[in-house]
Amino acid sequence: MSTVTRSGDSVPPALRRRWWLAVAFATTGTLATAAALVRAFDATAAGRWLLAAVPVAxxxxxxLRRFLGANRPGVSAPPTDPARASRDVSPTxxxxxxxxxSRGWLYAAAAGFLLVVPPPQSLWRWGPLVLYGAGAALDAVDGYLARTVGQETELGxxxxxxxxxLGFLVAPLVGVVWGRLPVWYLSLSLARYLFKLGRGWRRRRDKPxxxxxxxxxxxxxxxxxxxxITVALCPLVPVSVVWPVAAVVVTPSLLVFARDYLVVAGHLEARASG
Incomplete structure (x- = not known):
């Protein structure tokens, strides 16, 4: 079981400055989006959007700040020697x-639409689709960059x-609030957190x-x-199509979560091919 060096331990000052740049990026994007909502609607709509987006961001x-100390090459367990850990932490x-x-901020911006539902004729109806869809597309990009540029880190x-x-939580919630997704689709979001809670519960009780x-x-x-989820958030796709497809796509993922928990709990033999 690996232990993570927290951000206060052996984090280069240059890396802390990079964190502040991330804060500035998120703040600028958030304020710019809120200002655009004020122009498109009113201050009340912008305030509601901020109320949902800011906590997520x-x-x-x-x-990110908490795990800056894990910004080391590779994804294996960090070194136990504090001096070595300090040397291994990348300053950028x-x-x-x-x-x-950036992908995380896009998901936070999508979360803002939990409390803002634009009228059907507004271009803002495409907001959750564009924001979450862009974040989902970047999910493949960051992994590719980490592998090809040689920047795979435990932090990454x-x-x-x-x-x-988080994306699997906020985007389906927006879909449910907007009537685009059935409420039972949130079982997928719940499964991800239940898996983590179950694994943590076993560790706290010293179970294998x-x-x-x-x-x-x-x-x-x-x-x-x-x-x-991206397609489900598209205003042009009928809800009568989205809901039946939701049942088809969510079932295998729920079964895999159940299987994975049985594996980590030792109730099911692990198979590398499954």
Missing amino acids: GYQLWF LGLANAVTV AKLDMAFDT VYDLPESRVRRPLAGVQMAF
Whole structure:
């Protein structure tokens, strides 16, 4: 079980400055979007959007700050020697992590539409689709950059997983609030958090927690869900089509979550091909 060096331990000052740049980027994008909403509607609509978007963006920035100390090459367990850990921490976020942080802001901006539902004729009806769709597209870009540019880091892996999970929560919630998705589709979002809670509960009770093997279906299924959520948020796709398809696409993902938990709990033998 790996231990993560927190951001206050052995984080280069240059890396802290990169975090402040991320704060400035998120603040600028958030204020610019709010200003655009004021012009398109009114201050009340912008305020509601901020009320939903800011906590999500704030959580992401807190998460990034908390794990800055994990900004080391590779995704394996960090070194136990504090001096070595300090030397290994990269002073720059890198291009791949910058893309991931940008993707996180797009998900936060999409979350703002939980409290803002523009009229059908407004171009803002496309907001959640554009924001979440762009974030989902960048999910492939940051991974590709990390592998090809040689910037794979433990921080990047943590950001990718955390922001994926958050995106799978806020975008379906927007879909439900807007009537685009059935409420039971949120079982997919709940499954991701229940899996993490179950694994954490076992660790706190000193019960064995086994590693998940590589899977040929886990990542493709996540890609299918991202694509489906994006399509579901499209104003041109009839809800009468979205809802039946939701039942088809959510079922295999829920089964994989159930299987994965049985594997980490030791109730099911791990198979690398599954």
